[in-house]
Amino acid sequence: MxxxxxxxxxxxxxxxxxxxxxxxxxxxxxxxxxxxxxxxxxxxxxxxxxxxxxxxxxPVEVLIDYIALVQQGDQTIAARKDILVEQRELLISRMEQMQKTLDILNHKIEVYEKAVLKNEKDMILVVE
Amino acid sequence: MxxxxxxxxxxxxxxxxxxxxxxxxxxxxxxxxxxxxxxxxxxxxxxxxxxxxxxxxxPVEVLIDYIALVQQGDQTIAARKDILVEQRELLISRMEQMQKTLDILNHKIEVYEKAVLKNEKDMILVVE
DNA sequence: CCTTGACTTGGAGTCGACTCCAGGTGTTAC
DNA sequence: GTAACACCTGGAGTCGACTCCAAGTCAAGG
The missing domain is CATH 1.10.1660.10 (Multidrug-efflux Transporter Regulator; Chain: A; Domain 2)
Known part of the structure; x- marks a missing residue:
């Protein structure tokens, strides 16, 4: 191909x-x-x-290291696993942070929707 | 402060x-x-x-636009909401993509763990 | 044969998002 | 009153990750 x-x-x-x-x-x-x-x-x-x-x-750099280990054969399995485990933890924390942000976005959007429904009357928008 | x-x-x-x-x-x-x-x-x-x-x-650029709208007062509420809704969708798809990656990482780590347990014997590692 | 078009390379340029720096100012501590 | 320190500004530099480009090579079609 x-x-x-x-x-x-x-x-x-x-x-x-x-x-x-x-x-x-x-x-x-x-x-x-x-x-x-x-x-x-x-x-x-x-x-x-x-x-x-x-x-x-x-990151590209981490993946380069990982791929290099793969090329070196089975004696690098432990090292490869370590990389993946570390990256998994980082990934999970990024996702958790994104979930928090999502919650806030949802909340803000909800408040904005209420504001639109009420035709913006009497709203003191706490959100920004 | x-x-x-x-x-x-x-x-x-x-x-x-x-x-x-x-x-x-x-x-x-x-x-x-x-x-x-x-x-x-x-x-x-x-x-x-x-x-x-x-x-x-x-993105910083999107946030700049959003903050500019906030500064302009309540008549920009609809536009602000649109921005947040769009960004929420993008965020959700990034999170979904990350979840897929996480699943794959989990799978690979599991396979590596098995490889280590078996002391790497007879393993034809399909994972990389 | 020669053009067209997809491929090759090495190197330079771009983009988003900071991060650093030089040179200057104001406040506090001795 | 001067040294140390935290702050200020505009502009340049860095970093990660591509993205683009010029100049060249090759295979196929007319």
């Missing part, structure tokens, strides 16, 4: 795909004789993995 | 506090005669609000 197809099917620009490979976020993809990338199933799973992790805010 | 106190109590650098004010994310704070900022209760509530929204990933 060529880079343009991967790009289209997974919603990642070709620039980003090449960038990820360049910085080691994705191991080198096989090439045709003329040097053109040909993504196989495994490559695509890796791309999806990175896309998923990035979309949740895991 | 002086800027250093606000900074310490709310975990925001003085640079960031001044920056927020400069770009209009926080309305101008009152000054002493010699020009030193003196944050009142309302200012601090605003700082907390911005901190909360930013921590959930709401």
């Amino acid at each position: 060529k880079i343009a197809e991967v790009s289209e099917q997974h919603g990642i620009s070709t620039d980003t795909l090449r960038y990820y490979e360049r910085i080691g976020l994705i191991p080198p993809v096989n090439r045709s004789e003329s040097g053109i990338r040909d993504y196989n199933e495994l490559d695509i799973r890796r791309v999806e993995f990175v896309k998923c992790m990035r979309s949740a805010g895991l | 002086k800027i250093a106190e606000v900074s310490e109590q709310h975990g925001i650098s003085t640079d960031t506090l001044r920056y927020y004010e400069r770009i209009g994310l926080i309305p101008p704070v009152n000054r002493s005669e010699s020009g030193i900022r003196d944050y009142n209760e309302l200012d601090i509530r605003r700082v907390e609000f911005v901190k909360c929204m930013r921590s959930a990933g709401l």
